[in-house]
Amino acid sequence: MTETKTKLTIGRRPFVAGAGGLLGAVLAGARPAAAQNAARKATLVIGLDISDSISLDPARVAQYSNPLPCHAAYDSLVTFSPGDYVNLKPSAATEWKMLPDGKTLRFKLRQGVKFSSGKAMTAEDARFSFQRVMNLKDQPQQYIATIGSVKVVDDHTLDMELTDPTQPILTIIAAPEFIVMEKAVAIAHGATDAADAKTADKATTWLNNNSCGAGPYRLTGWQRNQSMQMVRNDHYWGGKPGYQRVLIRHMSESAAQLLAIQRGDIDVAFNLIPEQVAALKGNKDIRVEGATSLDFIYMAVVNSPDNPALQKKQARQAIGYAIDYDGIIKNLIGGHAVRPTSFLPVGVNGSTEALTKKIGFREDLPRAKKLLAEAGLPDGFSFQLAYGKAAIAGVSYENLAQKIQADLARVGIKAELAPMDQLNLRTMYLGGKAQAVLTFWNPPAPENLLWAAASIDRVSKRVHWDVPADVRANVAAAAAERDLAKSAVLWEKYQESMIDAANQIVLIQPIYQIAVRNSVRGLRLTAAGWMAELDKAKPV
Amino acid sequence: MLRYIVSRLGISVVMILLATVVIFLIANTVPGDPVLMQLGDLAASDPVRVAEFRAHMGLDLPLWHRYWIFLSGLLHGDFGESIVSRRPVLQDLIEYAPATVELASISFVLSLVVGLPLGVLAAVRRDSWIDHVARFISLIGVSAPTFWLAFVVLAVFYGWLDWAPGPGRLDPVSFPPTPITGLLLIDTAWVGDWATFRDAAAHLVLPSIVLAGSTLGLITRTTRAAMLESLSQDYVRVARAKGLRRRVVVNGHALPNAMLPVVTLGGLAYANLLAGAVMTETVFSWPGLGRYTFTSAVAVDFPAIMAITTIVAVVFVAVNFLVDLSYALLDPRVAKR
Numbered sequence: 001m002t003e004t005k006t007k008l009t010i011g012r013r014p015f016v017a018g019a020g021g022l023l024g025a026v027l028a029g030a031r032p033a034a035a036q037n038a039a040r041k042a043t044l045v046i047g048l049d050i051s052d053s054i055s056l057d058p059a060r061v062a063q064y065s066n067p068l069p070c071h072a073a074y075d076s077l078v079t080f081s082p083g084d085y086v087n088l089k090p091s092a093a094t095e096w097k098m099l100p101d102g103k104t105l106r107f108k109l110r111q112g113v114k115f116s117s118g119k120a121m122t123a124e125d126a127r128f129s130f131q132r133v134m135n136l137k138d139q140p141q142q143y144i145a146t147i148g149s150v151k152v153v154d155d156h157t158l159d160m161e162l163t164d165p166t167q168p169i170l171t172i173i174a175a176p177e178f179i180v181m182e183k184a185v186a187i188a189h190g191a192t193d194a195a196d197a198k199t200a201d202k203a204t205t206w207l208n209n210n211s212c213g214a215g216p217y218r219l220t221g222w223q224r225n226q227s228m229q230m231v232r233n234d235h236y237w238g239g240k241p242g243y244q245r246v247l248i249r250h251m252s253e254s255a256a257q258l259l260a261i262q263r264g265d266i267d268v269a270f271n272l273i274p275e276q277v278a279a280l281k282g283n284k285d286i287r288v289e290g291a292t293s294l295d296f297i298y299m300a301v302v303n304s305p306d307n308p309a310l311q312k313k314q315a316r317q318a319i320g321y322a323i324d325y326d327g328i329i330k331n332l333i334g335g336h337a338v339r340p341t342s343f344l345p346v347g348v349n350g351s352t353e354a355l356t357k358k359i360g361f362r363e364d365l366p367r368a369k370k371l372l373a374e375a376g377l378p379d380g381f382s383f384q385l386a387y388g389k390a391a392i393a394g395v396s397y398e399n400l401a402q403k404i405q406a407d408l409a410r411v412g413i414k415a416e417l418a419p420m421d422q423l424n425l426r427t428m429y430l431g432g433k434a435q436a437v438l439t440f441w442n443p444p445a446p447e448n449l450l451w452a453a454a455s456i457d458r459v460s461k462r463v464h465w466d467v468p469a470d471v472r473a474n475v476a477a478a479a480a481e482r483d484l485a486k487s488a489v490l491w492e493k494y495q496e497s498m499i500d501a502a503n504q505i506v507l508i509q510p511i512y513q514i515a516v517r518n519s520v521r522g523l524r525l526t527a528a529g530w531m532a533e534l535d536k537a538k539p540v
Numbered sequence: 541m542l543r544y545i546v547s548r549l550g551i552s553v554v555m556i557l558l559a560t561v562v563i564f565l566i567a568n569t570v571p572g573d574p575v576l577m578q579l580g581d582l583a584a585s586d587p588v589r590v591a592e593f594r595a596h597m598g599l600d601l602p603l604w605h606r607y608w609i610f611l612s613g614l615l616h617g618d619f620g621e622s623i624v625s626r627r628p629v630l631q632d633l634i635e636y637a638p639a640t641v642e643l644a645s646i647s648f649v650l651s652l653v654v655g656l657p658l659g660v661l662a663a664v665r666r667d668s669w670i671d672h673v674a675r676f677i678s679l680i681g682v683s684a685p686t687f688w689l690a691f692v693v694l695a696v697f698y699g700w701l702d703w704a705p706g707p708g709r710l711d712p713v714s715f716p717p718t719p720i721t722g723l724l725l726i727d728t729a730w731v732g733d734w735a736t737f738r739d740a741a742a743h744l745v746l747p748s749i750v751l752a753g754s755t756l757g758l759i760t761r762t763t764r765a766a767m768l769e770s771l772s773q774d775y776v777r778v779a780r781a782k783g784l785r786r787r788v789v790v791n792g793h794a795l796p797n798a799m800l801p802v803v804t805l806g807g808l809a810y811a812n813l814l815a816g817a818v819m820t821e822t823v824f825s826w827p828g829l830g831r832y833t834f835t836s837a838v839a840v841d842f843p844a845i846m847a848i849t850t851i852v853a854v855v856f857v858a859v860n861f862l863v864d865l866s867y868a869l870l871d872p873r874v875a876k877r
Contacts, residue, residue, distance in 0.1 A: 045712045049837065054625050062580050139580050140588075223716060224625075224829035226709065249712050251825045255691060256761055265706045390541040423572030423840055430576050430584060443634040444580070458585040 008170035017472045036321070041539050042244040044520065046532075047257040047266035050250045051225050057178050057207035059132055062139040064442070065101055068229050069248060070390055071530035073116075074179035074213030077126065077158075078170055082526040082533060085294065085446040086349045086484060090179050092121065092214065093158075093240035096170065109156040112414040114235035115182040116218040123158040127151065128193050130160070135197035140177035143357055143444055144169065161174040166480035171447035176530050185212035186538045207265065217242040218534040225250050242538020254394075261286060261515050268523065269515040270531065273394030274334040277513040289514050292338060295442040296343040296509040297392055299404070302314075303464040304435040309381035314371040320361035322411045323367040328403055330420060332395045336511040339468070341439075342498035343455040345509050347527065348448055349484055350491025359496055361505060380412025387438035388422040393510035397438045400507070404438075434463050438507075446528055449479040449492055455498065463503040471497045541868065546700070547866055552857040559853035560846060564607055565766025567845050574623050574840040577597065597623055599842075606818075610846050620777065620843035620848075629847045632832060639709060640828035644813035646748040651756035652794070659763025663771060664790055674760050676830040681757025690750045690823035697746060704746050705836060707825040710741050747824040750818055755809040762805050766798035799870055811856045 014191045019022050044067075053066040061070055077093035093107040101489040111487045113121040125339045130150045133141055151159045161497055164167060172178070181191075186467075190202030211219035216238065217230035228248040232241045251257045262283070272280075280286050301316045341360040344351040361367040372378055387397035387402065396418060405415040415436070420428075429437045443450050456467045471494070478490035498504060514525055522536035565569045575593050576584045583589045592651065594600045598609060598620075618627035662674035680762045697704040709715060709724060717736055725742035758827055771794050819832035836844035851859070 040713050050833070114779065139583050142582050142586070221716075223827065224632075224826075225831060226716070227712075229715075243749050245713075247712055249708060249825075250827065251707060252831070253825065254822050256694065256823060256825055260706045261692060262699065263702065263706060265712055267823070370817075421572070423570070423574065423577050423838065426576050426584075427572040444582075454581060458581065461585075 020035075032164075041186075041402055041519075043071055044243040044246045044268070044523075044534070044537055044539075045261055045266045046246065046248045046270065047251045048248055048268075048270045049252050050228065050248060051252055053222075053224075055204060055208060056219060056222055056228070057204040058177050058198070059136045059140060059182070060138045060204060062444075063175050065531075067530040068217060068232060068532060069222075070176035070211075071215065072180065072217045072230060072246065072534045073211035073215045073219045074175065074176065075113070075179060076174055076179045076217050077109075079174050079448060080526070080528040082291075082528075085347050088174065092126070098165070099159075104154070105160040105162065106167070107158045107160065109158065110237065110315075111156065113214050115185070115214050115236045116233040116235060117182060117185060118235050118420050119182060119184070121214055121349045122155045122179060123152040124155075125183045126158050126180045128186070129180045130178065130179075131193035132186075132191060132197060132201065132211050133178060134283065134346040135193055135195055136201055137198045140444075143172050143450075145176060152451075155378075161483055166476065168447050168449050168479055169424070172445045172450075174528065175445040177444075179213060179215075182212040185450065190487055214276075217243075217246050238439075238535050241535055243330060243534075245363040246534060261517060264517065267517045267520045268532075270512075271390075272513060272515055274513070275394070277336075277515065278334065280515055285518050286515050287518055289516055290336060290523055291514060291527055292347060292444075292511045293393075293509065294347060294527045294529075295392075295395075295440065295448055296340065296345055296505040297395065297400070297438065297440050297508050298343075298504050300429065300434070300437045300439065300459065300504055301383075302432070302435050302437075302462070303503070304383070305464070307383050307435050309375070309377055310383055310435060311376070312375040312376035313500075313502060315381060316408075317500075318368040318371040318375065318411065319408060319413060320499070320502050320505050321364045322413060323361070323404060323505065323507070324363050324408045325361070325507065326363070327407075328400065330398055333393060333405065333510060334510060336393075336513055337508045338511065340506050340509055342506060343451050344448060344491060344495060344497040345443075345457075346402060348446055348451075350478075350488035351495070352450065355492060355495065357494075359499060361499065363407075365411055367444065372411060372413075380414065382414035382416060384418050384435040385415040385438065386418040386420060386425055386426045386434050386436065389419055390439050393508075393512060395508060395510075433465060435460070444529065448487075451490075452479070452494055455504065465501055465503045468497075474476070543863070544868065548861055552861055554619070555857050556850065556853045560610070560850055561607070563849040564610070564842075564846060567840060567842055568603060570840050572840060574842070577839055578623055584742050597621065597744065597773055597843075606793075610843075612806070614850065619847035622836070624839050624842045624844065625843045629843045631845065633829070633847060634722070636827060636829045636832045638719070638724075639826055640814060640817055640830060642725065643722045643744065643751060643817060643820070643826060643828060644810065645748055646744050647752040647813055648806075648810045649760050650717045650748055651752040654752075655759030656758045656763055659760040660790065661765045661797065662760070663767030666768065666788075671764075674764060678757035678760040678764075679816070681753040681755075682761070684758075684821040686750060686751065686753065687754055687823065690747070690820055691749055693746050694823060701779070705742050707823070707828065709740060709743050710736070713745075714739050747820050747826060750824075751813060755813060758805060758809060759802065763798065766801050767794060768797040770794040794872070800867065803861050803866050803870065807859040808856070811852075811859045814855055816854045 005274035005400045048065055048449045050065045054063060055061060056066055056069055058074060060069045061067055075092040078088045079091040089428055092110055092113055095108045097106055099106055099112050109123055115121060127150045134147065145161050146169055146342055148161045148163040194200060199308060209222050216233055216236045218233045220231050221229040227232055227250060230246040232244050249467040252272050254271045254276055256273055260266045261269040280288055301319055301430050302310060325339055329335060338346045338353055339356055340346045340351050341356045346353055366402050372380060385401055387401050390397060401417050405417060408415050428434050456475055457474060460467050474490055474493055478487050478494060481487035481490060516523060519539055520537060520539050521540050524533040526533060557771055575590055598606060622629045622632055627631055662671040665671055698706050699732045705711060717727045717733060720730055725737060728740060730738035771865060774795050776789060779793045817828060818834050821828045833848050836848065866872040
């Protein structure tokens with residue numbers, strides 16, 4: 001008894017030495033010159049929070065991070081190039097035109113486009129892909145509801161018949177939801193474009209881990225909350241892509257992304273906050289690239305049945321003229337933002353920073369006080385300002401709300417802060433029960449009507465705005481106008497009416513700060529909805 | 541003994557059911573609508589789509605009916621479909637659980653292997669330097685916020701010293717092995733892929749130390765206190781008086797009697813590690829259950845919440861059950877009572 005007990009005990013020193021030795025053995029060589037070896041060099045590693053992705057089947061993409069891999073794996077018919085969200089560029093289609101009947105769009109497909117399987121892309125592949133989205137009836141389908149039918153004319157010609165040609169479609173089908181996939185491969189894995197695709201299509205599981213497109217890279221795997229893997233598509237029509245592999249690594253914490261890019265474990269960090277970006281200044285190996293987004297943070301001011309003051313237009317306008325916009329952009333987001341006039345971000349047709357200076361809200365306290373007096377509220381009023389416990393581009397709604405509270409207090413307007421979780425906030429806001437809300441808007445595609453229609457059809461209900469008939473008519477006319485210069489004038493008029501109604505006060509349109517290691521060349525950031533163009537990225 | 545086990549089992553089942561009822565009711569009192577959160581703005585404003593989604597998820601049924609569906613599904617091993625990920629919850633759990641189990645198990649072993657001897661030594665050499673070290677470690681372990689601790693070790697050992705690998709379960713460029721159990725150490729060892737095994741082991745070091753922090757502190761403290769009490773008992777004094785060597789007195793007489801509270805705590809601590817790794821998992825981008833639990837709770841993803849609640853309840857109850865059984869083994873008087 002005594003003997004065995006004695007044998008079981010381990011002396012203190014050998015124990016400590018043993019444990020230390022084990023730890024050393026585990027860690028020794030745990031950092032196998034990974035950053036230097038050849039495999040690492042031929043791999044582009046992107047650090048990104050991908051926890052929102054629920055599908056990589058393009059027909060089901062409706063989140064923030066999944067357009068990136070989908071755009072890299074598949075080509076759409078038309079596209080936007082980085083920085084220009086007004087003029088469409090050719091992609092899988094080289095030309096397109098409206099036929100004389102005024103309702104049929106005819107696309108000429110590019111010659112020599114090959115899928116990652118090596119097979120040539122035909123109009124039938126494109127028809128199948130669109131028909132599948134239409135019959136699958138997942139969220140992307142709503143945006144192309146105006147497509148009545150898609151028909152093959154010949155191998156490289158596709159006709160798209162629209163039920164309502166005044167509705168925009170070309171700008172929308174540039175998005176990664178509306179791409180061309182290889183019909184035969186998709187069908188082999190359970191896809192169908194039949195009318196009952198909603199229940200009969202079984203390809204999503206396969207498409208979540210594989211792709212069958214003609215983009216520069218091919219998807220080979222996805223582990224949720226972990227990583228997405230892609231390999232080079234050697235058949236890519238736009239020239240041989242620069243990397244053998246692309247890895248999108250899930251990193252939910254921005255601080256972890258910062259450490260990882262400093263160490264060289266990732267090449268691109270997408271989710272850094274302004275302080276972390278500042279910490280990279282002077283780093284010889286890393287550059288910071290700004291990409292003006294088409295997203296914005298806005299304050300909805302509701303004609304609330306519970307708050308008589310807010311029902312007065314001048315009172316809402318007074319809020320608009322009492323906010324220190326420059327202070328918000330300078331201090332809360334380090335100057336990395338622009339501010340649009342109203343519900344159309346800077347960068348799309350008819351929305352510029354110059355216009356904001358001309359007709360937008362600006363800090364003008366005497367005017368705010370005058371408006372309050374006109375509203376019969378010379379001593380100000382109070383209202384409830386709701387916001388979520390979250391942050392966008394490193395700006396927490398909490399800080400923003402406090403800043404606005406302080407600004408408005410200068411003219412006697414009292415904002416009572418009401419923080420809540422996002423779920424309650426959204427339920428309350430969508431139900432039209434809020435008085436004022438700080439929230440965020442990001443578009444599915446750079447199409448003016450997607451913002452404008454939202455503001456007069458949906459957001460208007462939430463803010464109890466009875467949209468005048470002439471505002472509606474103007475939006476319809478602007479959307480139907482195919483001449484960009486002419487429609488720009490109409491869109492300016494739309495923004496003027498939005499300022500007058502003063503139900504949405506747009507505060508920040510972030511210029512996202514993306515850190516890229518200097519070993520990466522040719523990666524172009526875009527605000528069109530898929531974050532980056534990977535086709536020309538290459539190691540140096 | 542058999543009666544003891546049977547009665548314990550009966551109580552356990554009732555406890556699990558009660559836990560699911562309570563969580564089901566709490567989750568349903570949240571005023572927010574999970575459907576609005578999951579649909580895009582256009583879809584969320586379309587009453588037809590909202591109603592369709594609600595019906596698909598069974599959210600339009602009366603409360604009792606939904607609970608019944610949950611219960612009958614549970615009996616068939618079906619947890620329903622997640623509102624957030626839109627796939628069977630079971631599939632989500634199978635994907636996320638192994639990462640957490642692996643991390644929690646390593647952390648648990650770590651806190652036992654370090655905490656037990658440290659606690660014993662601290663008690664035996666009370667007020668010596670080792671006692672002070674033990675108390676310092678347990679104080680830091682229990683009181684330092686996990687989030688902070690995680691960042692500090694990551695910044696120091698990864699960012700600064702470059703001794704340990706960064707966040708995640710594997711190096712960015714290494715391919716994850718085909719899942720067999722999902723536990724990377726076992727899967728890689730099984731197929732003899734020792735390079736990936738080492739990679740996975742190295743990635744476990746920092747997060748498991750961080751996660752072990754609080755458990756380690758508790759185990760050290762409890763062991764020390766229990767040992768001090770044991771050492772002051774009459775039988776220890778008798779043993780000493782007989783002239784037995786100190787090692788024999790400590791390991792043979794005092795330690796077994798000090799084990800009871802440590803085992804209780806250890807069991808609960810393991811269950812806690814499984815359920816409470818949210819912070820560590822977030823900082824280390826660990827694709828585990830903690831993060832999944834958090835997102836499910838925020839999005840009021842009923843099926844996922846119910847599944848996790850059931851599993852956590854089962855784990856806690858099972859651990860308690862095992863602890864009770866081990867009491868009977870450690871202290872024969874328990875079973876006779």
